Amino acid sequence: MKIIQVKNLVKTFGTIEAVRDISFEIEEGTIFALLGPNGAGKSTTIKMITTLLKPTSGDVIINGFDIKKQSDDVRRSIGIVFQDSSLDEELTAHENMDFHGILYKVPKKIRRERTEQLLKMMELWDRKDSLVKTFSGGMKRRLEIARGFLHHPKVIFLDEPTIGLDPQTRNYIWDYVKKLNTEENITVVFTTHYMDEAEKMSDIVAIIDHGKIIKYETPQTLMDEAHAKSLEEAFLYFTGRDIREESATSDIDRMRNIRKSHGRK
């Protein structure tokens, strides 16, 4: 069964084309990596697929539901770990988990069990009653991921999940993702800049650049095609070695960052 179908998806911000007519399909139970340089359109694509951003045009069907007409059904089918923090820093770790569980209607008993299991796995259990604002960056990231796994969705989206984490925690997280994938047949869609993760974990890799999907293959095929020893080499072969700071969409990101840093209290 095709769990995700993306057809002719387009997003423009003013005159900037962030995502230009992309189409792809993902089979249920796949671990799917969406790779691309900074500003290639990865996060914009994920935001549209997860109903957080309205596409300029195009269609997305997730788990049989149309993101435009059945957004609540889509939201019930998915889980998201965002690229940047979406925790409530004035609440404790445990309260953040509880809040999420109640919003996603996870039954109380399961919520308690999983919260304990996940917080222990992320080594946050003895800090469960501390306010999140007292946490370090890595701890916040771990809590964010624990929260994303609290309800078991059909598809989980991980937008650069392991950024800023040590190798131990990264391994932990990927083992858990793999386990969920094999035991519960959860489809995983993730973005990352760590090519070794994509090489090891993913069944299918899509490379997106300048808002278009330029490759959609298994990691092995990509490496064979590029005559590369690693996915990183293959990735550089397909996307070039130029640094993409000046690309159109990274301007948006930079503006966003400037705005954020000025706006904070």
Add this chain to the structure above:
Amino acid sequence: MSTIYILWLRQLKRSFRSKSRIIGSLGQPLLFLLAFGYGFGPVFQKAGEGNYIQFLTPGIIAMSVLFSAVFSGIEIIWDKQFGFLKETLAAPVSRVNIMIGRTLGGATISIFQGLIVLAISFMVGFRLESAVAAWNVFLFISLIAILFTALGTAIASILQDFQGFQMIMNFMVMPLFFLSGAIFSFQGLPSALEFIARINPLSYGVDGLRGSLTGVYQFGFIPDLTVLSLLTFILILIGGYLFSKIEA
């Protein structure tokens, strides 16, 4: 229901944990009561208008509820900037319920605030004059609280950051307060200002509160209640609509 409850609870937890904010937000009404109450009191008395503290207290309660409510609504901008809003927007729950939960949470805090200011006003010399219908006092405080939290929510749904915030304070919240009959009555105002005061929703809140606390209405209980209820209903609809249009 669970969505509304958990968002309501979150607002309460956040507010009651921020001790400095609670104390800070009580400082202003107290200052206004003391400075205006004792400063203008003698003039008011000489003009034959009676005890100024009696006149002023309902206005200051309305003010503290107004400020607290608008701020609670505007807190959404914080959530936008700190990313937490995405967590609620991505959840499979009705956005209108999220908005209602937040609004009720913000309103509950504002109601508390109004009741505390009422308690403080007794220490400053405010006295109940007639047999007060306690329920009416609570009713009007609640309506002001819900109405203006919904207004803050609606505004914050449109704003992206705090750049526009100062403008809202200066061109909306302060005029709402000053031209509501909270610190002086409409009589003798230039007709343009009196017109503004008459279309100012807070005027009906101040009047309702003053009426139920001291027995003196300008518009009357039924008009006050009707205007406030109707506007509250409309603003919840508008706020809910604008909130549901937010994109991450």
